[in-house]
Amino acid sequence: MGLLERCQDLFKTSSLYEVLGINKDATETEIRRSYYKVSMKVHPDRAPEDPQATEKFQVLGKLYAVLSDKEQRAIYDEQGVVDEESDVLSQDRCWEEYWRLLFPKITKEDILAFEKKYKGSDEEREDVIRIYVQHKGDMDAVTSSVMCFSQEDEPRICSIIQAAIESGEVEAFPAFTQECDKKKRARRKRADREREEAEEMQKEMGLDDQDDSLVMLLKQRQQSREKNFNSFLSDLEAKYSKKSAKPQKGKKGKK
Known part of the structure; x- marks a missing residue:
């Protein structure tokens, strides 16, 4: 059949x-x-x-x-x-x-360990500066691209960028230096909405707080933007998780 x-x-x-x-x-x-x-x-x-x-x-x-x-x-x-x-x-x-x-088993402990090591590190700073330059100061793009980002991190991320501008390391893009309050408020509202959507997805899929699937990670990190979700997982798996062996395909017999 x-x-x-x-x-x-x-x-x-x-x-x-x-x-x-x-x-x-x-x-x-x-x-x-x-x-x-x-x-x-x-x-x-x-x-x-x-x-x-x-x-x-x-x-x-x-x-x-x-x-x-x-x-x-x-x-x-x-x-x-x-x-x-x-x-x-x-x-x-x-x-x-x-x-x-x-959907490899990556636990909440793996996530928290990665986040603890990454946040405040030279690697995070380099990523923030690179993404800032790549998107010419657009904070919507920056906040949606930085790994492990949550809305509470925005002041810290902005201070990293501001320090780099003041030192002459990067250009002061108007999109960053002249961003209006309305856009900032819209970003916060969007983050709240995405968090609610992630929680709704969790309920819809019948997942509980012990589920360590990849989709559960979406809820844990509140990253409903799929491209960043995948990027986050790829980096996490490459650096902190054991790599799974690829399934072996058997040879088909002759009919």
Whole structure:
């Protein structure tokens, strides 16, 4: 039975997008988020009462592998079929390991340790100055790009930039030196809204304070801007987390 047939059998629809509850125009971020949300509901460890949980979990892994591969997704979007012989759908892949690679276990302690070491460090200062120059003083862009940033950090970040300006290290961009109070207030309101959205996402996904998934990190750091969320995780994993080995693909036997 092919992937589309298995989706119909297990999820009552042969549409890969409908299984995840998204539309055909969904972004990579939306696909990843929806895959996490749906797969958590059927994860064998979380749904032991569902006799089809393991099979559903495996099918979701294959579904995500197709939609996250540009070439395979294009084929599906254009022709409505899935290339069952592609390496993407290797029957020998461990889908549990694949899932763990996408959503590795990083604890709140890892986050706090990283934050404690990073904030106030030379590395943070260098990042702040680089981002300030890159965005020509636009504090909306700066605050959304600095790792581990929370609204309470803004005065400290501004003081780092101001000191660099006064020392002649960087240019005094008008976007920074002449920023109006209205824009500052709007930024604070946006930060509050994003925090509320992150908390709402936590409730929607049924996560509690002990959940150490990647999506939980989104809530913990209150970073609902996906590009910064991914950047933060990438740096954290590279510097402070053990790297997981890539799942080994077995060789297909001849038919």
